[in-house]
Amino acid sequence: METNTAIKTEGSLRPTQCETPNVKMSINHNTSSDFSNRLVVTLINEFHKSLEDDFEAGVSLDHSGQKVTFRVSHIGHLNPSLIAFRGYKENGSPVNYVKHLSQINIDLVKLKRESTNEPKKPLGFRNWNEFENYKI
Secondary structure, three states: OOEEEEEEEOOOOOEEEEEEEOOOOOOOOOOHHHHHHHHHHHHHHHHHHHOOOOEEEEEEEEEOOEEEEEEEEEEEEEOOOEEEEEEEOOOOOEEEEEEEHHHOOEEEEEEEOOOOOOOOOOOOOOOHHHHHHHHO
16 A cells, blocks of 8 residues: 655644555645644744733734634634634633635734733744744
8 A cells, every 4th residue: 555644733733744545645835724834833923922021912803894803722724725713802702713714814913911920832832942943
């Protein structure tokens, strides 16, 4: 049986190797998994890291004709074209949005951190070193 090595993500956004029997794989930079990884790695975490310690990155997106601003706790995907955002608004109410790639229009916003007792951590990673190693 012929196998190909493919990249998959489990739990965190960190890719792992897996074996896929008899499947021809090609990288499609227009899939939701690739988009969510690029969105988290290159946009949200870089913005988050650039902010003062008292602030963190938030997301503002269009939903049913209104802007909704929230703290992101998770970004997931369902290939080929759906992205899921999970988090909570500043008043503490939970949010869970599923969007088609063609519907995504987000603004990164600066939000006051709820607690500065612990250092900021990147979204999808345990620490900044893991994030920096992933980018390479």
